Amino acid sequence: MPSTPPPPAEGEGGGGGEPVLLTPGPLTTRPETRAAMDRDWGSRDAAFIELTARVRRRLLALANAGDAFTCVPMQGSGTFAVEAQLGTLVPRDGHLLILVGGAYGRRMAEICRRAGRAHSVLETGEAVPPTAVAVTARLEAEPAVTDVALVHCETTTGILNPLARIAAAVSEAGRRLHVDAMSSFGGIPIDLARLPLASLAASANKCLESVPGVGFVVARTDHLAQCAGNAHAVSLDLHAQWTGLEANGQWRFTPPTQVLAALDGALDALDGEGGVAGRFARYWETCRTLVDGLRGLGFETLLEDAVQAPIIVTFRAPADAAWDFQTFYDRLAARGFVIYPGKLAQAESFRVGCIGAFRADTMTHFVEAAAAVLREMGVASGAPGSLPQDRPSV
Ligand SMILES: *Cc1c(COP(=O)(O)O)cnc(C)c1O
Numbered sequence: 001m002p003s004t005p006p007p008p009a010e011g012e013g014g015g016g017g018e019p020v021l022l023t024p025g026p027l028t029t030r031p032e033t034r035a036a037m038d039r040d041w042g043s044r045d046a047a048f049i050e051l052t053a054r055v056r057r058r059l060l061a062l063a064n065a066g067d068a069f070t071c072v073p074m075q076g077s078g079t080f081a082v083e084a085q086l087g088t089l090v091p092r093d094g095h096l097l098i099l100v101g102g103a104y105g106r107r108m109a110e111i112c113r114r115a116g117r118a119h120s121v122l123e124t125g126e127a128v129p130p131t132a133v134a135v136t137a138r139l140e141a142e143p144a145v146t147d148v149a150l151v152h153c154e155t156t157t158g159i160l161n162p163l164a165r166i167a168a169a170v171s172e173a174g175r176r177l178h179v180d181a182m183s184s185f186g187g188i189p190i191d192l193a194r195l196p197l198a199s200l201a202a203s204a205n206k207c208l209e210s211v212p213g214v215g216f217v218v219a220r221t222d223h224l225a226q227c228a229g230n231a232h233a234v235s236l237d238l239h240a241q242w243t244g245l246e247a248n249g250q251w252r253f254t255p256p257t258q259v260l261a262a263l264d265g266a267l268d269a270l271d272g273e274g275g276v277a278g279r280f281a282r283y284w285e286t287c288r289t290l291v292d293g294l295r296g297l298g299f300e301t302l303l304e305d306a307v308q309a310p311i312i313v314t315f316r317a318p319a320d321a322a323w324d325f326q327t328f329y330d331r332l333a334a335r336g337f338v339i340y341p342g343k344l345a346q347a348e349s350f351r352v353g354c355i356g357a358f359r360a361d362t363m364t365h366f367v368e369a370a371a372a373v374l375r376e377m378g379v380a381s382g383a384p385g386s387l388p389q390d391r392p393s394v
Contacts (some may be wrong), residue, residue, distance in 0.1 A: 081215025
């Protein structure tokens with residue numbers, strides 16, 4: 001019985017007996033990305049100051065952000081960047097409307113609660129994106145709202161929210177829009193020359209396919225410049241981080257030097273793949289291979305194809321009495337594939353990520369491994385039982 005996946009092609013991760021991570025980050029990285037970390041940098045060294053400046057420029061370029069925007073890196077996981085974004089860019093006397101369709105939207109509400117920012121939520125079901133009509137109506141009904149927050153791809157389910165339409169609605173209503181683009185930036189095109197956003201936050205270890213440890217916020221400079229003293233936390237003060245970087249190119253506190261070098265290397269790989277458009281095409285191919293393959297085994301996706309992002313896919317648990325998620329997980333892991341448990345409010349599910357340094361053939365091997373594991377478990381079909389009608393989760 002095979003206990004490792006077939007050897008990866010050149011430039012893919014998951015080699016040398018390491019598992020392929022079909023998870024939304026940390027994820028499978030290229031050997032070259034990890035190799036870029038193999039030296040030390042002094043944080044005040046000219047070489048590291050140049051590395052920081054280069055990564056900031058490259059991240060702005062990925063989103064086609066012109067002179068109106070700046071990129072401020074933030075140490076930590078993605079949530080640190082979101083917490084810095086909301087805590088700094090939503091004024092202390094402002095009011096944030098959060099569009100909630102899953103765990104990451106709910107986390108934004110928790111961030112506001114801790115930071116003492118007035119906020120309200122507009123909640124949709126987990127399988128239903130918010131609409132521009134609903135946002136417009138809510139902004140008319142709630143004049144106190146100054147800022148709106150949207151999760152671009154809600155990783156809880158893998159749904160792609162209609163960023164352009166929501167951005168237009170928020171801008172027409174004269175409010176600022178802040179986006180959590182954590183699981184889309186670098187993998188799904190975002191054109192800041194066309195989108196009226198105030199800011200977006202993302203991290204290195206999702207579609208940029210680098211190692212975890214740094215996030216960043218791309219923000220309109222004119223707005224950021226007005227946010228001195230706003231932040232609720234010293235280390236998460238995006239304005240102070242930005243003024244420090246602008247003054248001497250240095251980070252205020254210990255920078256994640258190797259992590260930044262890995263990100264610079266990962267950006268080379270992204271360029272080599274044809275940029276965001278090339279990666280977007282690869283993710284769709286991987287996602288199609290996954291969805292078609294598991295549907296062929298009887299599985300059903302939570303989402304309709306029209307709202308599925310090519311980032312992570314939620315499958316409903318099979319109804320077969322022989323099904324057991326932990327056994328499925330463990331046996332796939334023994335074959336070299338790590339999947340992700342579901343986090344749905346209403347039914348048992350599991351998730352499979354499409355992002356990371358591997359190609360569609362790796363997903364074909366994953367589907368074969370899943371078929372073999374189902375046979376071993378005696379699960380005749382991946383078909384789920386009936387599900388209660390999708391409803392807004394509370
Ligand atoms: C991953 C992710 C985050 C940040 O999660 P961390 O565990 O802090 O990196 C935030 N929002 C979304 C949509 C994500 O997918």
